[in-house]
Amino acid sequence: MTGYVGRVMIRCIRWYQRRISANIPPSCHYYPSCSNYALEAVQRFGAFRGGMLAALRLLRCRPWSPCGIDDVPQRFSLFYRFSWSKAHEEPRLTPLPSHRKEQAA
Amino acid sequence: MNTDNFLLDAGIWGFVYKILTPIEWLMTQIMWLFHKLFTLLGMPEHGLSWALAIIFLVIVVQACVFPLYYKSMKGMRAMQAMQPKMAKIQNKYKGKNDPASKEAMQREMMKLYQDNHANPAGSCLPMLLQGPVFMCMFYVLSAIPYIARGKRSPLGAFDVETAQSFSQSTYFGVKITDTFTSSGTTGKIVIGIFVALMCACLWYMQYYSMRHNTAPATVNRQSAMMQKAMLWIFPIMYIFSGVAMPFAVLIYWLANNICNLLRTMWQVREFPTPGSPAAEAKVIRDHDNENKKRAREGKPSLEEEELERAKSEAEARVSQGFQRQQPKRKNRNKKK
Numbered sequence: 001m002t003g004y005v006g007r008v009m010i011r012c013i014r015w016y017q018r019r020i021s022a023n024i025p026p027s028c029h030y031y032p033s034c035s036n037y038a039l040e041a042v043q044r045f046g047a048f049r050g051g052m053l054a055a056l057r058l059l060r061c062r063p064w065s066p067c068g069i070d071d072v073p074q075r076f077s078l079f080y081r082f083s084w085s086k087a088h089e090e091p092r093l094t095p096l097p098s099h100r101k102e103q104a105a
Numbered sequence: 106m107n108t109d110n111f112l113l114d115a116g117i118w119g120f121v122y123k124i125l126t127p128i129e130w131l132m133t134q135i136m137w138l139f140h141k142l143f144t145l146l147g148m149p150e151h152g153l154s155w156a157l158a159i160i161f162l163v164i165v166v167q168a169c170v171f172p173l174y175y176k177s178m179k180g181m182r183a184m185q186a187m188q189p190k191m192a193k194i195q196n197k198y199k200g201k202n203d204p205a206s207k208e209a210m211q212r213e214m215m216k217l218y219q220d221n222h223a224n225p226a227g228s229c230l231p232m233l234l235q236g237p238v239f240m241c242m243f244y245v246l247s248a249i250p251y252i253a254r255g256k257r258s259p260l261g262a263f264d265v266e267t268a269q270s271f272s273q274s275t276y277f278g279v280k281i282t283d284t285f286t287s288s289g290t291t292g293k294i295v296i297g298i299f300v301a302l303m304c305a306c307l308w309y310m311q312y313y314s315m316r317h318n319t320a321p322a323t324v325n326r327q328s329a330m331m332q333k334a335m336l337w338i339f340p341i342m343y344i345f346s347g348v349a350m351p352f353a354v355l356i357y358w359l360a361n362n363i364c365n366l367l368r369t370m371w372q373v374r375e376f377p378t379p380g381s382p383a384a385e386a387k388v389i390r391d392h393d394n395e396n397k398k399r400a401r402e403g404k405p406s407l408e409e410e411e412l413e414r415a416k417s418e419a420e421a422r423v424s425q426g427f428q429r430q431q432p433k434r435k436n437r438n439k440k441k
Contacts, residue, residue, distance in 0.1 A: 030215070031211050031212055031214075031215040066219065066222065067215065067218050067219060067223075068215055068216065068218065068219030069212055069215050069216060069219065091216060091219070092212070093209070093212050093213060093216060094209055094212070095205070095208055095209070095212070
């Protein structure tokens with residue numbers, strides 16, 4: 001479902017993961033890491049909405065923020081982290097089966 | 106000596122210090138305020154009050170950095186406490202290299218961090234933050250003589266007049282902007298004593314944490330050699346830099362070293378490395394404190410409690426034999 005811009009973004013993120021991220025020690029506050037999160041968000045929601053989610057995630061990943069599991073929401077919402085949001089999800093210990101199919105495909 | 110150009114303003118360092126200007130500005134204001142306060146309390150305008158202003162600036166900065174330090178210490182302790190649980194998770198996924206179980210493992214680890222409010226990555230930040238703050242302090246104190254001579258533009262609260270008042274200050278008979286080479290004999294002696302104290306402080310700090318805060322089990326010969334070398338190399342480096350610095354910087358440095366020493370001693374006392382002599386001492390101390398607390402509250406001490414339990418166990422053994430009693434449902438007899 002990604003358009004031209006989305007594909008370019010995915011290429012950029014993959015380039016970052018291969019060239020830059022692989023050479024520096026892991027320093028993530030969240031799982032999945034920001035780049036994986038961005039990749040999935042752009043793949044699922046497209047360049048604009050996925051990009052917004054990824055940008056918010058980058059803002060969230062800073063010192064003093066609590067760490068933990070933070071998956072891309074099933075339903076798109078910018079406020080999915082809040083418990084009042086309809087898109088809010090509890091942290092999952094096991095990945096969803098649908099995810100794995102998507103990644104394998 | 107180079108007296109016209111302020112070298113810290115040139116090149117890459119100049120750029121770095123330009124970025125740090127807000128912190129420098131704040132520091133000059135704090136120093137100026139303390140100086141005002143001490144002159145109000147009746148101290149001479151040019152002498153002791155400036156030296157005390159420097160020392161209090163050090164204390165203020167250390168007090169600002171301390172909460173971060175405390176937090177990272179606590180984080181480290183939380184990580185140590187989590188170690189068994191982490192080992193458990195790692196054991197669970199031992200030898201499983203497929204992506205799915207790797208992902209599951211990482212998720213579980215993250216969940217553990219989340220539940221314990223620990224940060225895997227964030228705990229080194231306070232140490233990184235400290236660096237620029239102390240650099241700023243150093244920069245401000247080195248810049249003042251140049252401001253006083255009109256070679257550098259005023260910085261924060263230090264206009265030319267204030268800077269001149271600062272550089273006229275004498276302390277222990279040494280002008281506060283003198284360096285080892287530019288001062289007289291008394292100055293040389295006083296500065297020499299300061300440098301020696303600085304070195305002694307640093308040496309003792311390292312010695313103290315080496316002696317009390319290293320677990321003997323983790324030390325191999327090479328790292329022990331390294332530690333011994335460090336013990337001497339850093340103080341000796343201080344001698345060379347101490348000789349080149351103005352007296353004001355030395356006052357700051359000595360005060361800072363004393364603060365660091367006190368903080369290290371506190372850290373070794375409260376947050377010792379597991380397995381080190383300090384940790385053993387802490388266990389004994391905690392035990393004694395608990396006993397004292399119980400004595401104050403009129404409860405039996407830990408040993409007495411242990412004895413009581415052993416006694417009742419022995420009695421139970423005599424009366425019931427060594428056979429373990431099967432647990433019984435409470436309402437078993439009532440039911441028919």
